[in-house]
Amino acid sequence: MSLEGLQIQLIAAVVAAACALPGVFLVLRRMAMMSDAISHAILPGIVLAFFITKNLSSPILIIAAAATGVLTVSLVELLNRTRLVNVDAAIGITFPALFSIGVILIARYAENVHLDTDAVLLGELAFAAFHRVALFGLDIGPRAFWAMAAILIINIAFIKFFYKELKLATFDAGLAATLGFFPGLIHYGLMTLVSITIVGAFDAVGSILVVALMIAPPATAYLLTDRLSRMIWLSGAFGIASGISGYWLAHCLDASIAGSMAMMAGVFFSFAFLFAPRHGIVAIARRRVSQRWEFAQTMLAIHLFSHEGLPEAERESHVYHLSSHLHWEPDFARQVVRNAERRGFIRNHGGRLDLTDEGREMAQLALVE
Amino acid sequence: MPFLELGRDLFYDYTLRTVAMGSAVLGVVSGALGAYAVLRKQSLLGDAISHAALPGIALAFLLTQSKAPLVLVFGAAIAGWIGTLLVISIVNQTRIKEDTALGLVLSVFFGTGLVLLTFIQKMPTAKQSGLDTFLFGQAAALMEHDVITMVTLGGISLFVMQLFWKEFKLLCFDSNFGASLGFPMRILDVLLITLLVAAIVIGLQTVGVVLMSAMIVAPAAAARQWTDRLGAMVALSATFGAIAGVCGAVISSSMARMPTGPTIVLCISAIVVASITIAPNRGLVWNWIRNQRERRKLQIEVVLNNLYALASQHADLRHSHSIAALGTMSANRSNVRNSLKELSSRGWVERVSSDEWALTPEGIVQAQQIADRGR
Structure with missing residues (x-):
């Protein structure tokens, strides 16, 4: 593995981890699409700051972009607060308008500079390793790596310091407000963080794929755990895994690294979507099937119990009668009887079914409930 | 008399006429079908569909080696459609909420499309220029046959919308009531989404992936301010879309270095702001x-x-x-x-x-x- 390849992987891992952390709260607070809106809407902020500084690596760019991100959030809220448009429509109107302003600014005034919309939208991680940073005349590595590492540390620090507040504001904003935790302040803090992270990740992965790194790892983690702390760890881990495996996928296909990272994040999510132990669709389907049998056995026990000892019991308790009385297919009825017999709820005397003590107990329990 | 000149240009200037026609058709179709999306609170679905279309465009090119608009639009539609169904099934099957599902499908599909596009670029037979116009759209490059494709597909979509008017109305306002009357609401849901997909993919070439969502949401959000009736809202929304399309095309042609797609979006945004401010009864x-x-x-x-x-x-x-x-x-x-x-x-x-x-x-x-x- 070349040194350059290693560096790109390092950058990819740091970018992905930095994105995944605030992403957790976006997913939990149902504001995932806000990352999409911010990532597009900060374009005019970057362009204007660039006109002032004439330098694409100036920190003012990050500040301007973050400010535009927060402005986007407040514009969406302003539109929404008129109660004339829904919040999703407000997002869908705001960010294309701001993005359009950015594109027009670039087209009109920045034609001959290195600031094209392609780079903004798509990013190119392969070049990120070439922009170096020097400390005391010593080359200490790619600029993107240090920038994102700093953002990652800010994100970790924010989550660590305001963990309690974030948790409360996310799961019970009303309670947070009554306890004096200023959920609004936390909200804007989080949005600032998201904006800064997006700006930092811009260079490397572009504005659309940063959404993948913000949403997909937390969504994957959300299917795997019910604990916030574990979800944060898992998101970071899935982010890093997507970053590194994405690099290798791009390496094999000789294709866009950022795109491959998004693709791998999608692959990880698909696995969780299918096979997550409790929230995956296979698990849900299996649970549904087992519930169906469970329910059928309870029905059978109740049916036998209610006719037990009565004159019609002889007729009602026969296997063949179940299909007409409970509207069961004969095959299904036979299967239910076999299962119930195996579990010791009933005894089968040549087609005539009798409840065991255990079965009677279950029927009584079910009827009481 | 600049207005007269403009009128003459619209009439005689072939390029401007084609671009204005294309933008107007796009505005009408996306405006009309966007009305349903906005009413059903699916405004951001358009954003997801337009991004999700990218891998379809790339795959269609990879498989057929053709850049004919109909082939690419077909690929885009299939991918956008699959993306939408995925969003719906993620929301229905798991505890993940709609916004996350939308963002996830949007970005992962787009990433996949990007991988395919860069893969195509580096192929020895690479003649892919023209594929990336779908990213930002290139209204200025619209040709007459593009417009004919748009008119045909858009016309079919609007015709189907008209055909199922009553059913779609039920779907928007009281889906449960519709189901109780025996209408197949799920099939209607998928049909309406299919029409939305069609409206989006015919616009991709003009305004591009990113800005297409505005063409779905903005005309409808503006129209909603003026009326409480579905019919009037759909008609108004289509009109606003068409006005924005033509205005954008004209403005961008009369100024140097003024990209068409963003100009159209700014026009429709202005209409939204005006509607929210001055619309009778609801306006600010x-x-x-x-x-x-x-x-x-x-x-x-x-x-x-x-x-x-x-x-x-x-x-x-x-x-x-x-x-x-x-x-x-x-x-x-x-x-x-x-x-x-x-x-x-x-x-x-x-x-x-x-x-x-x-x-x-x-x-x-x-x-x-x-x-x-x-x-």
Whole structure:
């Protein structure tokens, strides 16, 4: 593995981890699409700051972009607060308008500079390793790596310091407000963080794929755990895994690294979507099937119990009668009887079914409930 | 006369005419179908569909090696459609919410499309230029046959929408009622989404992936402010879309270095802002005026009521009281004088001396009515 390849992987891992952390709260607070809106809407902020500084690596760019991100959030809220448009429509109107302003600014005034919309939208991680940073005349590595590492540390620090507040504001904003935790302040803090992270990740992965790194790892983690702390760890881990495996996928296909990272994040999510132990669709389907049998056995026990000892019991308790009385297919009825017999709820005397003590107990329990 | 010149250009200038036609068709189709998306609170679905279309475009090119618009549009539609169904199934099957599902599908599909595009670029037979126009759209490069494709596909979509008008209306406003009447609401849902997908993919070439979502949401959000009727809203939304399309095309052609797609989006955004501000009944200005009027009415009633309450302490209900006394009973003292003036112009109170006011017989009746209403 070349040194350059290693560096790109390092950058990819740091970018992905930095994105995944605030992403957790976006997913939990149902504001995932806000990352999409911010990532597009900060374009005019970057362009204007660039006109002032004439330098694409100036920190003012990050500040301007973050400010535009927060402005986007407040514009969406302003539109929404008129109660004339829904919040999703407000997002869908705001960010294309701001993005359009950015594109027009670039087209009109920045034609001959290195600031094209392609780079903004798509990013190119392969070049990120070439922009170096020097400390005391010593080359200490790619600029993107240090920038994102700093953002990652800010994100970790924010989550660590305001963990309690974030948790409360996310799961019970009303309670947070009554306890004096200023959920609004936390909200804007989080949005600032998201904006800064997006700006930092811009260079490397572009504005659309940063959404993948913000949403997909937390969504994957959300299917795997019910604990916030574990979800944060898992998101970071899935982010890093997507970053590194994405690099290798791009390496094999000789294709866009950022795109491959998004693709791998999608692959990880698909696995969780299918096979997550409790929230995956296979698990849900299996649970549904087992519930169906469970329910059928309870029905059978109740049916036998209610006719037990009565004159019609002889007729009602026969296997063949179940299909007409409970509207069961004969095959299904036979299967239910076999299962119930195996579990010791009933005894089968040549087609005539009798409840065991255990079965009677279950029927009584079910009827009481 | 610049307007005449513009009219002549629209008529004779082939390029401008084609671009304006294409943009107008796009505006009509996305405006009309976007109305349903906005009403069903699926505004951001358009964003997801347009991004999700990218891998379809790339795959269609990879498989057929053709750049014919119909082939690429077909690929885009299939991918956009699959993406939408994925969003729906993620929301229905797991505990993940709609916003996350949208963002996830949007970005992962787009990433996959990007991988395919860069893969195509590096193929030895690479002649892919033209594929990335879908990213930003290239309205200026619209040809007559593109417009014909758009008109055909858009026409079919609008025709189907018209055909299932009643069913779609049910779907938007009371889906459960529709199901109870025996309409296959799920199939209708998928059909309506298919039409939306069609509207989006025919616009991709003109305004691009990113800005297409605005063409779905903005005309409908603007139209919603002017009417409460579905038919009027769809028609208005289509009209707004068409106006924005033509305006954008004309403005971008009359100024140097003015990309068409973003200009169209800014036009439709301006229409949204105008509608939110000035639309009758719902608009902000209207609302403000109504609020002021209500507040004024309330203040007057409060003063009348207070005067009545004070007078009730005396044998004669027409006993006069000072402005100062009324002021202590009112939250906002400065309004007392104005309210008294308004009341006296209605003949409900009269000035007894320079500072003293009393109820007239008519005022007593009015005050009693207000008191009864409050009971």
